[in-house]
Amino acid sequence: MESPTSPSSQFSREAAIYVDGFITRLRRGQVVEAKRLAMETVNLVEHVISISRWNDVETLSELIRAVGRKLLIAQPRELLIANVICRLLRMVAEESESVKFVEDGWPAREPVREPPSVSSAKSCETPGMGLGQSGALLTRTFAEQVASQLEVESMTLQGFKNNIRNEIEEYIEELENVEANIAKSALEYIHSNEIILTCGRSRTVEQFLRTAAEKRKFHVIVTETAPTYEGHEQARALADVPNIEVVVIPDSAAFAIMSRVNKVILGTRAVMANGGLVAVSGTHMIAAAARHHSTQVVVCAGPYKYSPWFPSSDDCFNTLESPDAVLPYREGDLVAAVDVVSPRYDYVPPELVDIFVDSTGGHLPSYLYRLLRESCDEARDLSWGIHE
Amino acid sequence: MAGAFDIVEHYNSLIKEDASISAPVAAVGSLVKLIEKQNATTMLEFMMIARQACDRLKKATDNSISLSAGCDVFLKQMSRLAHAQSVEECRKALIKAGTDFVQGAGRCRDIVAEFGSPFVRDEQTILIHSYSRVIMGLLGRAVTQNKRFRVYITESRPDQSGLRAAAELQRLGVPCEVILDAAVGYIMEKVDMVLVGAEGVVESGGLINKIGTYQLAIIAKAAKKPLYALAESFKFVRLYPLSQYDLPTHRSDLLSFKEKRADETDWQAELSRSNPMLDYTPPGFITLMFTDLGVMTPSGVSDELIKFYLD
Numbered sequence: 001m002e003s004p005t006s007p008s009s010q011f012s013r014e015a016a017i018y019v020d021g022f023i024t025r026l027r028r029g030q031v032v033e034a035k036r037l038a039m040e041t042v043n044l045v046e047h048v049i050s051i052s053r054w055n056d057v058e059t060l061s062e063l064i065r066a067v068g069r070k071l072l073i074a075q076p077r078e079l080l081i082a083n084v085i086c087r088l089l090r091m092v093a094e095e096s097e098s099v100k101f102v103e104d105g106w107p108a109r110e111p112v113r114e115p116p117s118v119s120s121a122k123s124c125e126t127p128g129m130g131l132g133q134s135g136a137l138l139t140r141t142f143a144e145q146v147a148s149q150l151e152v153e154s155m156t157l158q159g160f161k162n163n164i165r166n167e168i169e170e171y172i173e174e175l176e177n178v179e180a181n182i183a184k185s186a187l188e189y190i191h192s193n194e195i196i197l198t199c200g201r202s203r204t205v206e207q208f209l210r211t212a213a214e215k216r217k218f219h220v221i222v223t224e225t226a227p228t229y230e231g232h233e234q235a236r237a238l239a240d241v242p243n244i245e246v247v248v249i250p251d252s253a254a255f256a257i258m259s260r261v262n263k264v265i266l267g268t269r270a271v272m273a274n275g276g277l278v279a280v281s282g283t284h285m286i287a288a289a290a291r292h293h294s295t296q297v298v299v300c301a302g303p304y305k306y307s308p309w310f311p312s313s314d315d316c317f318n319t320l321e322s323p324d325a326v327l328p329y330r331e332g333d334l335v336a337a338v339d340v341v342s343p344r345y346d347y348v349p350p351e352l353v354d355i356f357v358d359s360t361g362g363h364l365p366s367y368l369y370r371l372l373r374e375s376c377d378e379a380r381d382l383s384w385g386i387h388e
Numbered sequence: 389m390a391g392a393f394d395i396v397e398h399y400n401s402l403i404k405e406d407a408s409i410s411a412p413v414a415a416v417g418s419l420v421k422l423i424e425k426q427n428a429t430t431m432l433e434f435m436m437i438a439r440q441a442c443d444r445l446k447k448a449t450d451n452s453i454s455l456s457a458g459c460d461v462f463l464k465q466m467s468r469l470a471h472a473q474s475v476e477e478c479r480k481a482l483i484k485a486g487t488d489f490v491q492g493a494g495r496c497r498d499i500v501a502e503f504g505s506p507f508v509r510d511e512q513t514i515l516i517h518s519y520s521r522v523i524m525g526l527l528g529r530a531v532t533q534n535k536r537f538r539v540y541i542t543e544s545r546p547d548q549s550g551l552r553a554a555a556e557l558q559r560l561g562v563p564c565e566v567i568l569d570a571a572v573g574y575i576m577e578k579v580d581m582v583l584v585g586a587e588g589v590v591e592s593g594g595l596i597n598k599i600g601t602y603q604l605a606i607i608a609k610a611a612k613k614p615l616y617a618l619a620e621s622f623k624f625v626r627l628y629p630l631s632q633y634d635l636p637t638h639r640s641d642l643l644s645f646k647e648k649r650a651d652e653t654d655w656q657a658e659l660s661r662s663n664p665m666l667d668y669t670p671p672g673f674i675t676l677m678f679t680d681l682g683v684m685t686p687s688g689v690s691d692e693l694i695k696f697y698l699d
Binding site for chain 2 (some may be wrong): 273274275310312313316366367369370
């Protein structure tokens with residue numbers, strides 16, 4: 001395996017303590033819920049940024065990448081961390097575009113440093129040829145190029161730091177409201193007297209159903225989702241909503257009941273770049289049953305769940321849970337005699353998903369790579385940590 | 389015209405010199421040579437010479453699909469540079485860009501291999517079709533990563549290029565078997581994934597490749613096996629075939645029930661004379677594409693093409 005280009009040596013000791021503290025909690029399984037994990041990762045990065053010393057964009061990006069690498073080494077199958085890191089790196093790149101730093105108190109004469117976006121466009125006069133080479137700079141005439149150079153905003157480092165902080169605050173806010181934003185379009189998907197089927201515990205789906213229930217009455221069937229029985233929790237959460245009638249069924253009844261279901265609404269842990277889901281185990285079975293009955297499958301997922309990676313195998317992002325829930329350890333004799341495997345996630349291929357609903361509306365699975373491109377372009381930088 | 393310099397001759401010599409060079413790269417290399425030699429004084433003349441050379445190249449070779457991809461990239465670059473101050477400036481920039489392109493092309497295959505390598509895993513059985521340099525690159529890389537896998541290779545008539553692939557893989561120490569083209573359905577059950585190269589990747593996200601790829605893809609889809617296509621981005625071509633017969637290589641005399649005298653017909657000879665060498669695989673049969681721009685869904689390909697040609 002390639003060694004990381006820069007070890008954690010650039011962290012100050014204080015920052016390293018924070019990162020290690022977070023890693024310990026990750027490993028102990030104390031941060032599991034998707035949104036909390038995303039928010040805590042953002043908070044961690046924000047904290048590291050604020051207590052570390054950096055004077056230019058390169059160092060800042062490298063700092064974020066270093067945090068990402070450390071977290072990925074600790075938890076290589078956790079897609080969400082990588083998603084958040086990618087998004088933050090993108091944020092920094094966008095913020096540093098057309099910005100030149102000037103030192104405090106000096107007239108805007110000598111830029112301290114060329115921002116990478118300008119210096120990376122080294123090929124103004126002899127541009128690269130071939131697909132994937134940005135042509136935007138070439139089609140501009142020379143005069144336009146000069147004009148755009150003049151537009152470059154001069155800014156003090158402090159101002160830039162403030163901007164980054166504001167951007168991160170905005171992102172945190174976006175994360176906080178993600179469920180409510182997704183739920184905005186709930187009425188387009190759920191109609192009166194429909195029978196909805198869902199599985200697992202998803203706060204996004206819960207909010208989605210609650211919002212629809214403000215206006216409409218409908219039934220919700222929840223599969224219990226053994227062996228964690230998260231479905232029970234979901235049912236309990238929905239039980240107090242007056243307009244929703246909740247039914248809990250065993251997982252094995254999913255196929256039998258599917259013929260009566262109008263719509264399947266699913267939450268997910270992460271979404272792969274091809275539109276496949278990494279969702280709680282049992283989801284694949286439900287999606288396959290839905291396909292058999294031509295029932296629509298709607299997936300509610302915030303943009304922070306969109307991962308830049310393609311699934312190289314069905315199990316590459318899966319983890320195993322303690323088998324105790326399937327076969328309790330007190331059955332000592334049996335435990336020694338059989339292998340018990342309890343995977344936490346399912347990979348659901350994109351063909352089984354009809355539509356993704358996020359804060360901006362509905363998307364086809366085949367369109368996801370496009371959405372991804374808007375938030376991630378650092379997939380390659382981080383990918384070494386994920387694949388063996 | 390350019391006088392003594394013959395672009396077709398130069399192209400052919402490039403192909404002969406270096407067996408690993410791809411047609412589009414050789415095309416760009418020849419075009420660079422051409423504009424180095426000619427001395428047009430106006431921009432219009434300059435561009436006309438380049439266009440004519442492209443047409444000549446396309447006509448002169450039988451494998452015009454991937455070649456035309458190289459020509460298109462070159463012409464697009466030229467029209468981008470048409471804003472340049474003078475012909476001389478444009479020429480210089482174009483020569484620089486073209487030379488960089490040819491030099492960078494070799495790395496493309498390594499990048500494809502890098503993107504594709506997580507998909508090759510231990511204990512897999514892989515089916516490949518015909519001979520493709522980029523597939524060899526990917527499998528070669530997997531071997532150096534100490535992955536253990538087996539490979540079935542189609543014989544790939546009529547030129548039997550599968551045999552060449554088998555020999556090369558054997559040298560790498562990969563267990564391999566060559567199968568008849570007709571045995572693809574038979575073997576598919578044992579296969580974990582299918583890899584194919586591409587002569588050209590078209591705007592729909594489908595691909596044009598050695599004859600037999602389409603039927604292989606249909607069988608893979610029916611058996612629900614993933615089919616991954618490998619292609620360097622300079623093989624993306626601006627075509628939108630709607631059927632097998634929309635390819636530029638299609639000739640009306642292919643498999644066309646010509647009048648034949650029973651006593652004079654040599655069916656064996658007829659076989660390679662009247663059969664096509666390429667077919668078109670629609671995007672619905674392709675799981676993912678590994679390119680040097682990253683792993684893509686077939687619909688991502690059209691995006692890249694539009695981005696390049698319409699910006």
